[in-house]
Amino acid sequence: MKNLIVTAFFLLAFCTHSKAQQLKSPEGKFVMEFSLLSDGTPSYNLKYKNKEVIKSSKLGLELKNDAKSLLNDFTVVDSKTSTFDESWKPVWGEQNQIRNHYNELAVTLNQKGTDRQIIIRFRLFDDGLGFRYEFPTQKNLTYFVIKEERTQFAMAGDHTAFWIPGDYDTQEYDYTQSKLSEIRGLSEKAYTANVSQKSFSPTGVQTSLMMKSADGIYINLHEAALIDYSCMHLNLDDKNMVFESWLTPDANGDKGYMQAPNHSPWRTIIVSDDARQILASKMTLNLNDPCKIEDTSWIKPVKYIGVWWEMITGKSSWAYTDELPSVQLGTTDYTKTKPNGKHGANTAHVKEYIDFASQHGFDAVLVEGWNEGWEDWFGHSKDYVFDFVTPYPDFDVKGIQAYAKSKGVKMIMHHETSGSVRNYERHMDKAYQFMKDNGYDAVKSGYVGDILPRGENHYNQWIVNHYQYALEKAADYKIMVNAHEAIRPTGISRTYPNLIGNESARGTEYQAFGGSKPNHVTVLPFTRLIGGPMDYTPGIFEMDMTKLNPDNKSHVNSTIANQLALYLTMYSPLQMAADLIEHYNKFPDAFQFIKDVAIDWDQSNYLEAEPGDYITVARKAKGTNNWFVGNVNGETSRTSNIKFDFLEKGKKYTATIYADAKDAHYKTNPQAYTIRKMTVTNKSKLSQLSAPGGGYAISIIENK
Known part of the structure; x- marks a missing residue:
């Protein structure tokens, strides 16, 4: 489809407070209005088929150590509207072609007393609204620290919600279904034990948040294109049914270090009176940048099996021996220890999986627990956990590579970081090169446990940047990434399609940790999968x-x-047959x-x-x-x-x-x-x- 761009300009430089500016979706089902309140606070509202979805809601950012935050005293100095319409082909996906069609309103605001400018950009699609904050180059706003983003989503009623508790470190929860007004009373029951979790509020929830109104309107709140910014949660004012953004802090309690020019991720509101349209929406992908990898021929969907479920269930182990109370890589000699007889990643057993994959037409075999260090990998705040290149004595890297190649089967590498991201970055180039040298084109990475450096969280800006660094570095080596315990996806796979999977939710493994609700898989596509595919590891018999x-x-x-x-x-373009x-x-x-x-x-x-x-x-x-x-x-x-x-x-x-x-x-x-x-x-x-x-x-x- 040919691109069509039409732009109109509205110069409002002399207005103290703007009248409401209206933006309609291409088919006219949505109407969004932007206006400044009497104190110069930016606000917006959203209607779908003449029904109020988002009531008047405030926009802005609170800054740290700044005499004045980016919250009020704004005037509109410029306003531009445009229309965009294109179709693009994903490298992999649910469709072979995706239409990206929206009407846009970009409002430039100037703050009295500081002469600072921000742009709030709205894109209204036929399936919902996306908007973000932009910080253009300017003298009076160059380096700044976000204390909190103050984006509001004022609900039009006490909707039914499918939610998991607000948490800085994990999404691995069963979903709770309740009215918004009931979240506070159910918050303690909604928490289930996890190896690393930090809640922040009894009314805090995570995105993607799915809701349904009493009159049958489905509403989904999330974010798109989370780059160089902290993950957004939502905190509910349950007296007024208003959600406000709540960013993940770093070790200092700060929520974002910014340098203009820059922008926030998109805040997304997907709406329909047909639940099927929520699942079919491609708005999250469309709000991400086009693919930045020139040659994508090496990125291919993968159906795989692996040595994994037996460890999850406790039938076998990741560790090679039970004799070592601690491990120091480079000095521990595993050849002098007694094997425990339960180690799953041994050469003979892996060859059985390769044979099975070859016999039944699977693309690849994943093996976990192949490398030294699993004896004390978790819970010790240990920086140097793994080196990602040294196998246990019973895992023949070269022999397995040759055997898999002879059978037409690829191997999938496993990199568990134990949350020590600094250690992973130190070893990343060497680890990725080791993969390529030994025929591995895909990696499953893991981030179990508290993050090192200490005090950082899984979802703050610094760690979000680490995940992006690992993904882009993998692309340099033509490696596909399946990241577990990482940030939940926000459509980044359009830009970097080598991100072929994530976990970032309560997956099948929890069925071996006490079970998940039987309707769990009827909720996940409305929540976690809105941002991208999940390595759910199905196929348990x-x-x-x-x-x-x-x-x-x-x-x-x-x-x-x-x-x-x-x-x-x-x-998902990455699907596992997970059982034995x-x-x-x-x-x-x-x-x-x-x-x-x-x-x-x-x-x-x-x-x-x-x-x-x-x-x-x-x-x-x-x-x-x-x-x-x-x-x-x-x-x-x-x-x-x-x-x-x-x-x-x-x-x-x-x-x-x-x-x-x-x-x-x-x-x-x-x-x-x-x-x-x-x-x-x-x-x-x-x-x-x-x-x-x-x-x-x-x-x-x-x-x-």
């Missing part, structure tokens, strides 16, 4: 953890059919779907959706005429009704339906499923049972 480890009493709150559907509903080889061998007919399902798409159609209850999506595999459908269900059994009108007219397809059996239940009968085949066309319909914690998955292959 054995739900009883005592069968892997008698001491682990956890239960996976899901049916097998639900696990299959996750490959569609939890979109022997469990897939036990259910080869169900495992066939994991082997068949695509991981890169030309088209995606959300067929049904309700946060916390159910999601059904159909996706067309890239470069083919084949489709795959996934449905995940919450805690209540329901019948899903869908049409196949997304199929090409005049074509016949063979649909293989993997579904819950009639008596399936996530707790009492999770492995009960049925498989049936039927011929379908674009006129076909399906009525299908989804059990509690269940779902279904369908492969739809064009008949030749």
